[in-house]
Amino acid sequence: MQLKPIQEQVVAVVGASSGIGRETALRFAQQGAKVVIAGRSEAKLASVAEEIRRFGGEVTVALADVTEFEQVKAIAQTTVTTYGRLDTWVHLPATAVIALFEETTPEEFQRVIDVSLMGQVYGAMAALPYLKQEGRGALIHVSSMEGRRSLPLQSAYAAAKHGVEGFLESLRVELMHQNIPISVTGIQPAVINTPFWNNARTRIGVKPAGIPPYYDPRLVADAILYTAEHPTRDFIVGDAGRILDGLQRLSPGLVDRLLLWFGFPLQRSQQPKAEDDPNNLYEPIPTQTRVDGDYTDAVIPSVSDWLAKQPLVQLGAIAGLVTVAVLAAQPWNSKE
DSSP, rough: OOOOGGGGEEEEESSOOOHHHHHHHHHHHTOEEEEEEEEEEEEHHHHHHHHHHHHTOEEEEEEOOTTTTTHHHHHHHHHHHHHHHOEEEEOOOOEEEEEEESSSHHHHHHHHHHIIIIHHHHHHHHHHHHHHHHTTEEEEEEEGGGSSSSSSSSSHHHHHHHEEEEEHHHHHHHHHHHTTTEEEEEEOOOOOTTHHHHHHHEESSSSEEOSBBBBHHHHHHHHHHHHHHSSEEEESSHHHHHHHHHHHHOOOOHHHHHHHHTTTTGGGEEEEOOOTTSSSSOOTTOOOSSSSOSSSBBOOOHHHHHHHTTTTHHHHHHHHHHHHHHHHHOOOTTTO
16 A cells, blocks of 8 residues: 655644644645644634745645534545545544543533544544545544553543544454555554643643653654555554553553552642633633643653654564574574
8 A cells, every 4th residue: 555745645634723733734734735724713723724824835724523524524525625635634633521430421421422532433434435536545543542541530531542443443444355545544642742631621620631751742743644654553652652552461450550559640730720620622722722731841752653663673673583582492502
């Protein structure tokens, strides 16, 4: 399966007004792609479009709430009407309620599912007909490491992200069965320093925090742009995410005990926040247009992200390990 170079692509970025989505839209435009940016806030999208046009990029704005299928369909239709085709669909929107499960209302749980899972489903439903029409392309869905391992205080968000992972696995095999060359990628970021923690509704009495370490949102944008050109099944962002994935595969019970120890205190900041303070569960926060969140001092680099983009290096490492294992198994010390 071969994908077009980014400079030749038409890309729809859903959830482009802040955080990872904003950085991703800017990066696609900087590298020459024609970009459609979508979100709920006209003013916030206008600020992204203005920044793109300032450096000479091509951009179109599509206003949409991802919980409304017809509005998501309109994003894809606008893309094809404006630029003649769709090559890559990037879907990011998510929301969260940070609270004990028993303190989360049914309406809040449903809303998180509607935005963070059903929005992703609607995105794929809207984009697929046009990707099939083009004969190739990429569906890139930003999930979370919580699709691999749930955290306490985030039951609705974790349920949605597990749903995204299951949905993508099924869709991917169906497209393979039909011999349709569309790349389906799940991006699983670890804890990223975006305004997500400012936007979440909270019932823990303080502004939520991620379990450190934090990673730069630009690493996620890097992964998205990489997978837009290189068909990739999954891409975990952040060394800590890969360690967590390994631990979960090795011993889920061990991870339970670790999260019991630090999963609660480390999700609490020192900044008071009430549950009715501004959050994006039902409405966007108009002033929240930043890429970075409030935890920049806790951001660290990630070595394994570079390695994940070097398949030849990975093959060499695997070959080296196999060679060592084979040599170790030889009876060099045999006296026979």
